[in-house]
Amino acid sequence: MPVSLKKGQKVSLTKDNPGLKNVVVGLGWDINVFDTGGEFDLDAAAFMLGENGKVTKSEDFVFYGNLVHPSQSVQHMGDNRTGAGEGDDEQIKIDLTKVPAEISKIAFTATIYEAEARRQNFGQVANAFIRIYNEETGEELLRYDLGEDFSIETAVVFGELYKNGAEWKFNAIGSGYQGGLAALCGSFGVDVE
Template identity: 70%
Template sequence: MPINLSKGQKVSLSKGNPGLKKIMVGLGWDVNAFDSGSDFDLDAAAFLVGANGKCTSDKDFVFYGNLEHSSGAVKHMGDNLTGAGDGDDEQIQIDLSLVPANIEKIAFTVTIYDAESRRQNFGQVSNSYIHIMDESNNTELIRFDLGEDFSIETAVVVGELYKHNGEWKFNAIGSGFQGGLAALCAHYGIDAE
């Protein structure tokens, strides 16, 4: 039975799952009835950050334009352009045993592609969630439903995977940003150009 998290809640992944190595982070969403005339292209990404909360290089940003971290620890499974259908819309695979020692957190984000010109924001998105699956047995470990707290935001930091005293933990964040991917990149020390 997965643990359903609330915003701000932290949970250990390692404690109840000794030997946990490979996990799949799935993100999903639906688009509200309100139609802006364009498909909603939401993009999941992972920022691998050090002790200072910043990425050490542009290579620590895994997204549709850089599908795999050089360590092999983080792999983006591909871009979904519409969010149609049930289940996960985008997935990111993590091999915890390969995460470099200098990486303290992996932040998972979702942005709306081309939100400004398409006049789209997270107020028009519903049923968005993140969940983490143990790939060894396909068991859902945790789930965080983001709720409908957003209005004009075009980017969301969904949650963070982090190491604390040798244990992998997850922090359900759910905080919105205006300014889309560029704002997130700036937050994590990446030059968005």
């Protein structure tokens, strides 16, 4: 039975799942079709962060333009440009055993592509969630439904995996940012051109 999280809640992934190695982080959403006539393209990303909450190098930002981390520990499964259909819209695979020692947390985010130009925000996105499941068994380990009403934000940090000693834990964050991907990159120390 997966753990259903609320904002700010933390849960251990590995304590009840000893030997857990490969997980898939799935992010999903639905678009409120009545708010805009335009297409929405949401993009999931993973920021691999050091103790200071910043990336250690630009390759620590894994997204549609950099699908695989050099360590092979994090792999983005590709861009879904519509968000149509049930289930996960975008997925990121994590091999917990390959995450470099200097990485203490992995933040999972979603941004709206060209949000300002298209006058779109997360207030027009419904049923947003993040879930983590065991890649080997398919068992869903946890799920966090954002359920918040973001009216002006164009980027959201869904949650983060973090190391606590030998354990991997998950923190349901659910915080929004204005300024889209550039704001997130600035917050996590990624240089954007």
